[in-house]
Amino acid sequence: MILSAIGLVNSLIHGVGNISHVPAKETAVAGTIFGTGFFTLLLVLSFVMGALGWLMVMKKQVLQCTHCGAVVPAS
Numbered sequence: 001m002i003l004s005a006i007g008l009v010n011s012l013i014h015g016v017g018n019i020s021h022v023p024a025k026e027t028a029v030a031g032t033i034f035g036t037g038f039f040t041l042l043l044v045l046s047f048v049m050g051a052l053g054w055l056m057v058m059k060k061q062v063l064q065c066t067h068c069g070a071v072v073p074a075s
Contacts, residue, residue, distance in 0.1 A: 007042070
């Protein structure tokens, strides 16, 4: 996620700076939009996948009845 955020900021800073120096401004604008969209998508996907992965490996404590085997959350 950190690399995605750095890439997004870098894309925004260098993309806006390059627009004024490039003769074909449409190409520079398209590159800035593509880079910004790519890094934003990468940032969102890494956050969502990280949260899902954390939920999958998270250890939960449960209480189990020794008589009937019923299971209830400990919290």
